[in-house]
Structure formats: structure tokens, C-alpha cells
Amino acid sequence: MEDMLFYDRLQFAFTITFHYIFPQLTMGLSLLIVFLKWKYLRNNIEKYNNAAKFLMKIFAINFTMGVVTGIPMEFQFGTNWAKFSELTGGIIGQTLAMEGMFSFFLESSFLALFIFGEKLMGQKLHFLTGFLVFLGSWASGWFILATNAWMQHPVGYEILDNGKYVLQNFSALFSNPWLLPAFLHNQLASVVTSSFVVASIGAFYVLRNKQTEYGKLFLKTGVIFGLISSVLVAFPTGDWNAKNVAKYQPASFAAMEGIFETEEAGAEIVLVGQPNMVEKKLDNKIAVPNILSFLTYQEWDKQIAGMDQFKEEELPSNIPALYYSYHIMVGLGTIFIGVMALALFFLWRKKLYTLKPLLWTIMFLVPFPYIANLTGWYTAELGRQPYLVYGLLKTSDGISPTVSSGNTLFTLLGFVALYMLLGLLFLVLVGKTINQGPKPQTH
Amino acid sequence: MEVFWYIAIAIVLAVFFILDGYDFGTGIIHLFFAKKEKDKEVIAKSAGLFWDSNEVWLVAAGGMLFMAFPTFYASVFSGFYLPLIIVLWLIIFRAIGLEFRGQFKYQMWKDIWDKSFGVSSLLLALFFGIALGNIVRGVNLGGVKNGVSVYEGHYFFLPLWDSSFSPLSDTPGIIDWFTLIIGLISVVTLAIHGANWVILKTNASINKKLKGVIFKLNIALAVLTVFSLFVWQIVNPNSLDNFMRKPYLIVFPLIYFTGLIGLFFIKKFKKESQGFVFSTLLILGGITSSLASLFPVILPSINSVNPHLTIYNTAAENYGLSVALNWAIIGFILLIVYFIVQKRLMGGKVDKMDYGH
Numbered sequence: 001m002e003d004m005l006f007y008d009r010l011q012f013a014f015t016i017t018f019h020y021i022f023p024q025l026t027m028g029l030s031l032l033i034v035f036l037k038w039k040y041l042r043n044n045i046e047k048y049n050n051a052a053k054f055l056m057k058i059f060a061i062n063f064t065m066g067v068v069t070g071i072p073m074e075f076q077f078g079t080n081w082a083k084f085s086e087l088t089g090g091i092i093g094q095t096l097a098m099e100g101m102f103s104f105f106l107e108s109s110f111l112a113l114f115i116f117g118e119k120l121m122g123q124k125l126h127f128l129t130g131f132l133v134f135l136g137s138w139a140s141g142w143f144i145l146a147t148n149a150w151m152q153h154p155v156g157y158e159i160l161d162n163g164k165y166v167l168q169n170f171s172a173l174f175s176n177p178w179l180l181p182a183f184l185h186n187q188l189a190s191v192v193t194s195s196f197v198v199a200s201i202g203a204f205y206v207l208r209n210k211q212t213e214y215g216k217l218f219l220k221t222g223v224i225f226g227l228i229s230s231v232l233v234a235f236p237t238g239d240w241n242a243k244n245v246a247k248y249q250p251a252s253f254a255a256m257e258g259i260f261e262t263e264e265a266g267a268e269i270v271l272v273g274q275p276n277m278v279e280k281k282l283d284n285k286i287a288v289p290n291i292l293s294f295l296t297y298q299e300w301d302k303q304i305a306g307m308d309q310f311k312e313e314e315l316p317s318n319i320p321a322l323y324y325s326y327h328i329m330v331g332l333g334t335i336f337i338g339v340m341a342l343a344l345f346f347l348w349r350k351k352l353y354t355l356k357p358l359l360w361t362i363m364f365l366v367p368f369p370y371i372a373n374l375t376g377w378y379t380a381e382l383g384r385q386p387y388l389v390y391g392l393l394k395t396s397d398g399i400s401p402t403v404s405s406g407n408t409l410f411t412l413l414g415f416v417a418l419y420m421l422l423g424l425l426f427l428v429l430v431g432k433t434i435n436q437g438p439k440p441q442t443h
Numbered sequence: 444m445e446v447f448w449y450i451a452i453a454i455v456l457a458v459f460f461i462l463d464g465y466d467f468g469t470g471i472i473h474l475f476f477a478k479k480e481k482d483k484e485v486i487a488k489s490a491g492l493f494w495d496s497n498e499v500w501l502v503a504a505g506g507m508l509f510m511a512f513p514t515f516y517a518s519v520f521s522g523f524y525l526p527l528i529i530v531l532w533l534i535i536f537r538a539i540g541l542e543f544r545g546q547f548k549y550q551m552w553k554d555i556w557d558k559s560f561g562v563s564s565l566l567l568a569l570f571f572g573i574a575l576g577n578i579v580r581g582v583n584l585g586g587v588k589n590g591v592s593v594y595e596g597h598y599f600f601l602p603l604w605d606s607s608f609s610p611l612s613d614t615p616g617i618i619d620w621f622t623l624i625i626g627l628i629s630v631v632t633l634a635i636h637g638a639n640w641v642i643l644k645t646n647a648s649i650n651k652k653l654k655g656v657i658f659k660l661n662i663a664l665a666v667l668t669v670f671s672l673f674v675w676q677i678v679n680p681n682s683l684d685n686f687m688r689k690p691y692l693i694v695f696p697l698i699y700f701t702g703l704i705g706l707f708f709i710k711k712f713k714k715e716s717q718g719f720v721f722s723t724l725l726i727l728g729g730i731t732s733s734l735a736s737l738f739p740v741i742l743p744s745i746n747s748v749n750p751h752l753t754i755y756n757t758a759a760e761n762y763g764l765s766v767a768l769n770w771a772i773i774g775f776i777l778l779i780v781y782f783i784v785q786k787r788l789m790g791g792k793v794d795k796m797d798y799g800h
Binding site for chain 1: 503527
């Protein structure tokens with residue numbers, strides 16, 4: 001049983017990590033594509049249209065990968081987490097079915113039209129299809145986060161005698177106080193990722209001295225969107241989320257921030273340190289006193305519960321992993337703001353395109369928004385442990401009772417091998433597309 | 444309310460098998476009949492332009508099943524664990540085969556992805572048929588041994604096959620001779636459907652030959668169908684009860700046989716769309732007849748300890764189902780609109796359409 005739980009969790013973590021690489025780019029990228037297409041409608045300069053269509057090619061590759069890695073996610077609820085599906089399907093099935101029906105259909109139908117239909121439709125309709133792709137991909141995020149929000153902070157339900165969760169109030173699913181901040185934070189983070197990708201492609205073109213016209217456009221667009229979104233990710237949405245965790249999951253909050261002992265006169269904010277689970281303290285700590293209390297409650301000396309206030313079984317099951325995930329996310333977010341602010345400053349001074357060290361930095365920073373997004377996701381999910389539905393249903397009570405660990409291990413290995421192949425092919429394809437560039441080569 | 448959702452999901456599933464069914468079929472055609480590069484390319488294109496918008500119907504069906512019949516979803520998905528995960532891998536291989544074959548000009552590269560597309564389409568068609576075979580045959584629900592349920596209630600786990608390879612054993616596997624026959628029927632049906640799609644959507648040079656292929660496959664299908672009706676009675680003796688009680692249900696098998704008979708005249712068809720209409724009837728009739736023979740059961744239990752899974756004992760509570768009805772009506776209207784818009788703009792032959800850059 002222990003094995004089984006471990007392999008099930010590992011398989012879900014692995015497949016969702018790989019899956020989430022793709023939608024986080026498509027969600028943000030669709031916004032940039034709509035922006036460029038809108039610029040083209042306004043000023044009729046061909047460059048913007050070509051740039052939008054080029055980014056849509058990258059979007060399409062990512063979308064395909066997102067679809068083929070997303071179908072396993074839906075299946076796994078039934079195959080690996082049968083008990084969880086049976087108990088909660090009446091509730092989270094609502095949001096998942098809505099995702100399939102409203103957003104996924106919208107996105108995939110209009111993506112095909114955007115790619116193949118420009119000549120048939122004229123520019124205004126073409127813009128509209130691009131906008132509908134954007135709407136579909138963001139609605140997708142909304143429904144998935146509504147599902148997750150219910151697992152983080154269950155609302156509008158009733159538990160029957162047989163343990164089943166029954167929906168009592170449909171609108172509560174979407175007015176869940178957890179949902180809006182999580183959604184905004186997540187979407188803005190996906191804009192950060194896509195801005196970095198676009199800026200990175202731009203930096204590559206400028207440094208290689210090819211497609212420089214587009215290189216400059218991509219740099220400019222990426223840097224402006226990148227700075228705005230990285231600031232908004234931290235404040236107000238990140239702050240708002242942290243306050244939600246403090247309010248609804250105080251034990252997770254203490255573990256995230258690394259507070260082992262409650263300080264009566266206000267909590268310090270930990271910048272660096274390693275959780276020592278044996279002595280229950282942080283090693284090599286660098287911290288600023290009272291800041292955490294202020295950030296959380298706007299009062300310098302407000303007490304924040306430390307991990308000593310909670311029973312062992314209420315605490316997240318893997319405290320160091322949670323702590324590091326959270327601190328990596330916050331640390332990277334801070335770096336993004338710094339780099340993008342610097343880039344914008346030099347853009348304004350008209351020096352960015354010739355400033356090689358900064359261009360190299362932008363080009364090579366591209367994996368880090370992905371890491372920040374994933375560690376952010378881990379923070380939410382590890383914080384929810386040991387529960388599947390926070391405070392109500394233990395993760396160990398949600399797995400499929402009839403599937404043995406050997407089967408899960410076998411399928412896990414299969415997924416690992418297959419996804420490595422997919423990842424490799426993906427990189428080859430994206431590399432090829434970027435290398436070709438937006439300006440069509442004459443045959 | 445349960446009946447409404449049952450019908451809604453059945454419709455979405457049928458649409459999935461009609462739409463993605465031709466994708467699978469083009470893969471089988473591609474594997475066995477396409478020899479010239481020009482044909483290979485245009486056949487792959489006739490599936491490649493559409494597969495992702497067809498696959499969304501599977502996602503929608505999955506989501507609706509999860510919401511409306513969570514107990515069924517949970518027991519069937521964990522019970523058919525291995526084949527379902529294998530189906531997932533095949534879906535991935537098929538999709539990347541289609542998306543990647545045109546990306547590089549090297550012959551070896553194309554050959555690899557052509558095989559990936561063809562073989563995984565063939566196996567998917569086979570597996571979906573086998574899945575249907577399992578559902579009409581029934582499973583050892585609750586994993587009963589010596590009259591005692593090994594797992595709580597409705598959970599079960601089927602191995603890929605049982606040593607006896609017989610559907611009549613107490614613990615049949617997923618593949619036995621009965622489900623294999625249904626699997627073959629599915630492969631032949633979808634191959635016919637795919638061939639009709641290729642004729643409809645392309646100007647490939649093998650289109651003429653394909654009409655002959657369809658004729659031959661249709662003979663095979665007729666033989667297999669008659670044979671399966673016979674063994675079906677052995678495997679599930681109650682399968683005709685519903686048709687006796689409610690004679691109007693016979694309309695579903697009639698749809699199937701209309702398709703089957705219609706396809707014998709494939710060479711005479713003036714319009715290319717007619718063949719596709721008849722193979723669509725074949726799929727529609729096949730799925731609806733199987734479901735009608737079981738209704739309201741959705742997974743028969745072959746032991747006497749555990750009751751059948753029906754739409755009533757696996758459904759979510761009424762409030763959830765009726766709320767979902769409200770948004771589903773809006774959803775269905777939108778689906779129909781998207782579908783019409785898309786088919787209008789993507790209509791016509793695919794040969795000229797831009798694909799794979």
C-alpha cells in the first residue's frame with residue numbers, strides 16, 4: 001500500500017509536471033499573439049502580422065504536446081485515483097467536464113481556423129479567431145484552477161453517509177475565495193513564461209544578427225509584457241495568495257515560510273535557510289524580523305502560528321520540499337523583476353539591442369520561468385498534503401484499490417520513456433521553427 | 444436525469460467514434476494500401492488536419508462520464524488499467540506520427556512516423572473494439588473468488604488475458620476470443636470508414652482502388668457480424684431481452700444493417716459522400732445497438748455476488764446532474780456552432796491545404 005501510494009503520487013507528479021510545461025506557454029503566448037494581431041489591425045504594418053503568425057506556429061506545437069499529455073491527466077483520475085474519483089466525481093467532475101466542453105473545444109476549433117483560415121476570413125475575422133483561442137486557453141485555466149481550488153479549499157458540498165461528496169451549491173465552486181487569486185496568479189505567471197520565451201527568441205535573433213527586425217520586435221514586446229506580468233505576479237496576486245494560505249491552510253503557511261517556532265511578538269521573513277527536520281529549526285538562517293507579520297496582516301507585531309502549534313498529522317508531509325519549492329519560486333520571481341526592469345531601462349535609453357551581456361542573460365534565462373511556475377504549482381500541491389481534499393480526504397484514501405504497485409511502476413516507466421522521446425522531438429521542432437524565423441524563406 | 448446524461452454521453456461517444464474513427468481508419472488504410480509517397484502524404488494530411496479537433500470529443504465524453512457517473516468511471520478506469528494506459532500511449536504515438544512526418548524531408552524520418560501513425564491507429568481500433576466486447580460480455584465485478592467479493596463493491600481488475608482465453612471462464616481477461624472478434628469488427632469497420640473518408644477528402648491516386656477494397660472489407664464485415672451475433676448469444680444470453688420488450692429499439696440494429704448493405708453498392712455511388720454516410724451509419728448503429736441491448740446496465744457483472752453497474756447505481760446525485768444540465772445545453776449549442784463553422788471552412792479536398800509547412 002505504501003509503495004502504491006508512492007508510485008501513484010510519483011506518476012501524477014511526473015505526468016503533470018511534463019504536461020504543465022506546455023499550457024503555461026500557450027496561455028501566455030495567446031495573449032501576446034492577440035496583442036500583435038491587434039497592433040497589425042491598428043497600423044497595418046505587415047511585420048506585426050508575420051510576428052503573430054510565427055508565434056502561432058510555436059503555439060501550435062505546444063498545443064499538440066499539451067493535448068497529448070493532457071488526455072493522460074484526465075484518464076489518471078480514473079485509473080490511478082479511482083477512490084478519489086468515485087467520492088468527489090460529482091463535484092470536480094463538473095468543472096472538469098466544463099473545461100472539456102467550453103474551453104478545449106473553443107481553443108482547438110479556432111486554432112485550426114487561425115492557422116489555416118487567414119485568406120478565407122479576412123483580417124478582422126482572423127483576429128477574432130485568435131482572440132477566441134486566447135479566450136479558450138484562459139477559460140481552460142479557469143476551470144482547472146476551479147477544480148484545484150475545490151481540493152485546496154472545499155466549498156458548496158455535503159458528505160453523505162457512504163463518504164461521497166455531493167454538490168450542494170454550484171455557484172460556490174466559482175465564488176470559492178481560493179479561486180480568483182490563484183487564477184490571476186497562475187495566468188500572470190504564464191504571461192511571464194511566454195514573455196521570457198518571446199524575449200529570448202528576440203535576443204537570439206539580435207545576437208545572431210538574423211531576422212533582426214523581428215528580433216527587436218520580440219525583445220520589445222517580451223520585455224514590456226515581462227516586466228508588467230512579473231511585477232503583478234508578485235504584487236498583488238502573489239501576496240493575495242500567501243494571505244489565503246495563511247488564512248485557510250495555516251499549517252502549510254508555517255511550513256512554506258519555514259517558521260518552526262511561534263514568535264509572540266511578530267514573525268520574521270526568512271530569505272535563506274535550510275530546514276533541519278531533526279532539530280526542528282532552520283540552519284544557516286538569514287531573516288528580517290517582523291516583516292512576515294506585516295506582509296500577512298499589515299501589523300508588525302502580529303503573531304503567526306509556527307509549526308509547533310500543529311499536530312504532526314496536520315503538517316504537510318514533506319516540509320523541506322514545500323519550503324524549497326516556495327523559496328525557489330519567490331527567489332526567481334524577484335530575479336525576473338530585476339532583469340526585466342533593467343532591460344526596460346536600457347530599452348528606454350535605446351541601448352538594449354547592443355548590450356550583449358544583457359541579451360545573453362535574457363536568452364539563457366528562459367528555463368527559469370518554467371521552473372518558477374512548476375515550483376509554484378508544487379508549493380500549492382505539497383502544501384495541501386497529506387490531503388487530497390484539504391482537511392477532509394487523505395491522499396492515501398484516494399488511490400485505486402484494485403491496481404497493484406507493480407502495474408503503476410510499469411506504466412510510470414513507460415510514461416518516462418515516452419515523454420523523454422516527446423521532449424526531444426519537441427525541442428527539435430521548436431528549434432527548427434525558431435531557426436526558420438518569421439520571415440518566410442524564398443524557395 | 445440519469446437517462447438524459449446516459450443519452451448525452453452516448454451521443455458524444457458516438458460522435459467521437461464517427462469523427463476520430465475515420466482518423467483511425469485512414470491510419471489502417473495508410474498502413475496496408477498506401478504505397479506511393481504522394482498517396483501517403485495526402486492520406487496522412489486527411490487525418491492530420493482534423494485529429495486534434497476530433498480528439499476533443501473523447502475529452503468531453505471522459506469529463507461528462509466523470510461528472511455524471513463517477514462510480515462507473517472509477518471502477519472501469521481502474522479495472523481496465525493496463526489497456527487504458529496502453530491506449531494513452533497509442534494515442535500519443537499516433538498524434539506525433541501525424542504531426543511529425545512532414546517536418547523533415549528524410550525518407551527514413553517519414554517511414555518511422557508513417558509506421559507510428561499506421562500501427563497505433565490499427566491497435567487503437569482493435570483496443571476500442573475489445574473494450575466494447577468487454578462491456579457487452581461483462582466482467583467479474585468485485586473480483587469475486589469462491590463466492591466472496593475480494594474487493595469492496597464494484598471494483599475489479601482485469602489482466603490482459605486469462606490462460607483459458609475464453610469469455611466463459613470465471614475470470615476472463617480483457618482479450619479473449621469473443622472480445623477479439625469484436626475487436627476485428629471494429630478494425631474492419633473503421634478501415635472502411637477511413638477509406639470512405641480518404642475518397643471523400645482527397646484526390647489520391649488510389650481512390651479508385653479503395654472502392655474495391657471497401658467492397659471486400661464489407662464482405663468480411665458481413666461474415667464477422669453474423670458470426671458475432673451467434674457467439675454474442677453464448678456470451679451474454681440476455682442480450683436480446685431489451686429488443687423483445689421494446690421492439691422500437693430494433694431501429695438501432697436496422698441502422699447498422701442499412702450501412703452494411705449500402706456499402707455493397709460502393710462502386711456505383713456517383714457522389715463521394717455517400718460511402719461515408721453509410722459507414723457512419725455502420726458505426727452509429729453498432730454503438731447504439733450494443734448500448735440498447737444493455738440498457739440500463741452499463742457494465743454487466745458475470746458473478747452472482749455483485750449486482751450489475753447500471754446508470755442508476757453509478758450516477759452522481761440529482762442536484763449536480765440537474766445543474767450540469769443547464770450548462771450542458773449551452774455547451775451543446777456551442778459545440779454544434781463550432782462544428783458547423785469549422786466544417787464549412789475546412790470543407791473540400793485537402794490536397795491543396797497547407798499542412799506541415
